Amino acid sequence: QVQLVESGGGLVQPxxxxxxxxxxxxRIFSIYDMGWYRQAPGKQRELVATITSDGSTNYAxxxxxxxxxxxxxxxxxxxLQMKSLKSEDTAVYYCNADISTExxxxxxxxxxxxxxxxxxxxxx
Numbered sequence: 001q002v003q004l005v006e007s008g009g010g011l012v013q014p015x016x017x018x019x020x021x022x023x024x025x026x027r028i029f030s031i032y033d034m035g036w037y038r039q040a041p042g043k044q045r046e047l048v049a050t051i052t053s054d055g056s057t058n059y060a061x062x063x064x065x066x067x068x069x070x071x072x073x074x075x076x077x078x079x080l081q082m083k084s085l086k087s088e089d090t091a092v093y094y095c096n097a098d099i100s101t102e103x104x105x106x107x108x109x110x111x112x113x114x115x116x117x118x119x120x121x122x123x124x
Contacts, residue, residue: 002026002113004095009118016085016122022078022095022115029108032098034071034078038091038120045094049080062088085122092117 008020024031035050049059049069057069068081078095095115100108 002099002101004113004115006095006115006118009120011121013124017083020080024076027101029100034097036080037094040091087122090122
């Protein structure tokens with residue numbers, strides 16, 4: 001099985017910074033697109049940023065210039081550097097990835113996986 005485990009969330013004051021990590025583990029053959037999403041209380045889950053396997057990135061307008069998504073393919077790890085945090089960034093942040101896994105010997109299939117989420121709270 002494949003797991004995505006996020007870390008790095010917490011409480012930070014407005015204007016502060018946090019770095020989220022998402023480590024993928026298990027029977028991984030290849031990782032394709034990865035992304036961060038967030039869900040605030042009472043709101044739908046929304047896209048924050050995505051990154052392709054070759055490093056092309058895409059950001060929500062609300063985080064452009066403040067957040068940076070990156071990945072370390074050798075470590076199967078996704079990152080989100082967040083700066084100039086605002087109270088409206090408060091949410092549970094989820095990691096998402098398209099991963100090819102070996103379901104039986106010699107047979108591979110691509111699935112979409114979600115992490116369990118990590119809470120980010122921006123408050124004074």
